[in-house]
Amino acid sequence: MTVPQxxxxxxxxEVDTRQGMILYLxxxxxxxxxxxxxxxLCLYLREGELRCIIxxxxxxxxxxxxxxxxxxxxxxxxxxxxxxxxxxxxxxxEIARVGIGRKFQKPTVFPGHTVFxxxxxxxxxxxxxxxxxxxxxxxEQQDRIALGLDTVGLSDEAHLPAGQxxxxxxxxxxxxxxxxxxPKLLLVDEPVxxxxxxxxxxxxxxxxSLAGTHTVVVVEHDMEFVRQIARTVTVLHEGxxxxxxxxxxxxxDAKVISVYLGS
Amino acid sequence: xxxxxAAQSGSRSWLLAVGLFAIAAIxxxxxxxxxxxxxxxxxxxxxxxxxxxxxxxAIVALAVGLIWGYAGVLSLGHGVFFALxxxxxxxxxxxxxxxEGVYKSExxxxxxxLDWKELPWYWYGFQHFGFALFMALAVPGLVAFVFxxxxxxxxxxxxxxxxxxxxxxxxxxxxFFRNNTGFGGNNGLTDFxxxxxxxxxxxxxxxxxxxxxxxxxxxxxxxxxxxxxSRLGRVLRAVRDAESRVMFSGYDVRSYKLFAWTLSAVLCGxxxxxxxxxxxxxxxxxxQPANSIEMAIWVAVGGRGTLAGPIVxxxxxxxxxxxxxxxxxxxxLYVLGLLFIGVTLFLPRGIMGSLLSKHEGTRx
Numbered sequence: 001m002t003v004p005q006x007x008x009x010x011x012x013x014e015v016d017t018r019q020g021m022i023l024y025l026x027x028x029x030x031x032x033x034x035x036x037x038x039x040x041l042c043l044y045l046r047e048g049e050l051r052c053i054i055x056x057x058x059x060x061x062x063x064x065x066x067x068x069x070x071x072x073x074x075x076x077x078x079x080x081x082x083x084x085x086x087x088x089x090x091x092x093x094e095i096a097r098v099g100i101g102r103k104f105q106k107p108t109v110f111p112g113h114t115v116f117x118x119x120x121x122x123x124x125x126x127x128x129x130x131x132x133x134x135x136x137x138x139x140e141q142q143d144r145i146a147l148g149l150d151t152v153g154l155s156d157e158a159h160l161p162a163g164q165x166x167x168x169x170x171x172x173x174x175x176x177x178x179x180x181x182x183p184k185l186l187l188v189d190e191p192v193x194x195x196x197x198x199x200x201x202x203x204x205x206x207x208x209s210l211a212g213t214h215t216v217v218v219v220e221h222d223m224e225f226v227r228q229i230a231r232t233v234t235v236l237h238e239g240x241x242x243x244x245x246x247x248x249x250x251x252x253d254a255k256v257i258s259v260y261l262g263s
Numbered sequence: 264x265x266x267x268x269a270a271q272s273g274s275r276s277w278l279l280a281v282g283l284f285a286i287a288a289i290x291x292x293x294x295x296x297x298x299x300x301x302x303x304x305x306x307x308x309x310x311x312x313x314x315x316x317x318x319x320x321a322i323v324a325l326a327v328g329l330i331w332g333y334a335g336v337l338s339l340g341h342g343v344f345f346a347l348x349x350x351x352x353x354x355x356x357x358x359x360x361x362x363e364g365v366y367k368s369e370x371x372x373x374x375x376x377l378d379w380k381e382l383p384w385y386w387y388g389f390q391h392f393g394f395a396l397f398m399a400l401a402v403p404g405l406v407a408f409v410f411x412x413x414x415x416x417x418x419x420x421x422x423x424x425x426x427x428x429x430x431x432x433x434x435x436x437x438x439f440f441r442n443n444t445g446f447g448g449n450n451g452l453t454d455f456x457x458x459x460x461x462x463x464x465x466x467x468x469x470x471x472x473x474x475x476x477x478x479x480x481x482x483x484x485x486x487x488x489x490x491x492x493s494r495l496g497r498v499l500r501a502v503r504d505a506e507s508r509v510m511f512s513g514y515d516v517r518s519y520k521l522f523a524w525t526l527s528a529v530l531c532g533x534x535x536x537x538x539x540x541x542x543x544x545x546x547x548x549x550x551q552p553a554n555s556i557e558m559a560i561w562v563a564v565g566g567r568g569t570l571a572g573p574i575v576x577x578x579x580x581x582x583x584x585x586x587x588x589x590x591x592x593x594x595x596l597y598v599l600g601l602l603f604i605g606v607t608l609f610l611p612r613g614i615m616g617s618l619l620s621k622h623e624g625t626r627x
Binding site for chain 1: 490493494495497498500501503504505507508509510511512513514515516518519522568
């Protein structure tokens with residue numbers, strides 16, 4: 001690894017991943033009323049990797065996502081996006097703007113808006129008040145929305161209120177919104193919860209195809225799904241990293257078996 | 264390709280609005296000034312005044328509907344913004360009395376009565392109508408901006424926000440009740456004589472103020488229509504429905520709420536500024552908490568999430584109020600309560616919302 005000369009010279013908001021790493025979580029501690037949801041958690045993500053996070057309930061998976069996306073502030077430790085953006089000092093919308101997108105566990109779309117409008121609002125572009133007051137969709141943006149609709153298989157539902165979609169379609173719409181946002185890092189919380197087998201497979205394909213051009217973090221309980229997509233798996237337990245490595249190694253790990261897989 | 268059904272269904276609403284405006288703006292002056300007083304079709308002066316007041320209430324309802332129906336922020340304190348707009352114009356009207364007051368002084372009567380020798384500094388400039396009108400919009404806007412900035416930054420939402428707005432209007436009322444505050448204490452500002460040289464009591468002035476009110480209502484409606492139809496309006500509705508999704512999509516939710524909140528307060532100030540010359544008085548009772556709650560009821564009755572709804576609600580509730588307070592004065596508050604409960608139980612989307620969903624139901 002080469003150390004960059006002077007990263008601050010680059011004035012743009014672009015995430016600086018010249019070190020090859022896109023996310024640095026170091027010694028993160030978050031406690032709620034004395035309960036340590038995260039306990040000096042350390043985790044690094046290489047740019048372009050697809051990482052699965054597993055662990056029993058209360059292991060700190062969602063809390064970790066909350067810290068990365070700015071919803072929760074850590075008591076101590078650091079969280080950097082690239083080598084320049086200190087996530088603990090940024091608000092949710094700023095974090096989203098520098099390129100971290102998040103999909104919630106429960107599908108969260110705008111129920112009163114049409115599917116098309118959901119994607120329009122998610123589309124990458126200026127988020128300033130004045131811009132949105134006068135914004136008109138350009139042909140290129142309409143094409144991108146159409147492409148997004150196609151990717152998530154909702155072209156026929158484009159003008160339906162999102163609240164009328166099925167559970168699986170909502171999951172997909174939210175993933176489509178995430179893609180429209182064009183983030184560098186995608187945080188995906190339980191993407192296949194409540195999906196049918198074929199929907200699960202399509203989701204696995206989609207997430208796998210994103211890796212490389214995007215960095216993807218998937219939190220999932222469904223072990224079969226994790227086996228399908230996982231390259232590297234991180235096991236969290238009581239707010240710490242218990243084990244990390246390829247799926248086969250993790251499955252054979254005695255510690256992991258005792259706290260999680262074996263149960 | 265259009266951007267959705269919401270925009271489509273309202274695409275011709277502006278034509279309807281302009282049409283209704285034209286009828287209101289032509290028929291009322293014609294029936295009032297154009298016909299002899301003994302004609303059966305003559306519109307009496309008190310009805311012109313009533314319709315002018317209704318137009319002001321409709322602007323208030325539109326403002327409350329914008330922030331509540333679209334951004335999901337329930338305000339129970341819009342009476343303050345209405346009153347502040349009214350006070351600003353009231354100050355101009357006081358200054359324009361000149362030396363014709365009871366005490367024949369350059370100072371407004373209540374200041375002479377309190378034995379004040381000179382005008383407080385914050386009354387400077389209000390002898391100019393333009394300045395007063397500007398302040399009628401700017402002061403409510405500024406108060407709302409500061410209040411909203413603090414509240415939204417602290418992420419105060421829902422019921423908690425509504426309660427704080429009640430406290431705000433109550434606190435403002437107590438402040439304005441004090442003689443030392445310099446706005447006439449509990450009597451407020453009254454005994455106005457002239458507006459821009461026109462005698463307020465003249466029927467022509469009445470008609471002029473009525474026309475100004477319905478024109479302002481049309482302008483506010485078209486402005487709100489543009490805002491809610493823009494992408495910004497879609498962001499506001501998204502904030503209402505799934506605030507965290509909006510934040511994690513990269514929108515600064517606070518600034519969007521603050522924009523809608525401040526705009527809403529400015530419109531309310533405009534309504535107050537048009538209202539006070541017509542009724543001839545502004546006093547702190549306009550800020551009593553119940554007034555602001557009534558404003559929210561107009562919107563709930565008419566229908567949240569539409570722009571026509573709040574206007575319809577304001578007209579229906581105030582029409583009923585005018586009738587009941589004459590015919591059955593003791594019954595009015597019960598009627599208002601029953602109306603509110605009835606709408607909540609049977610028409611949760613309000614009158615317009617229910618009409619629209621019926622219309623959509625028959626179409627598909």
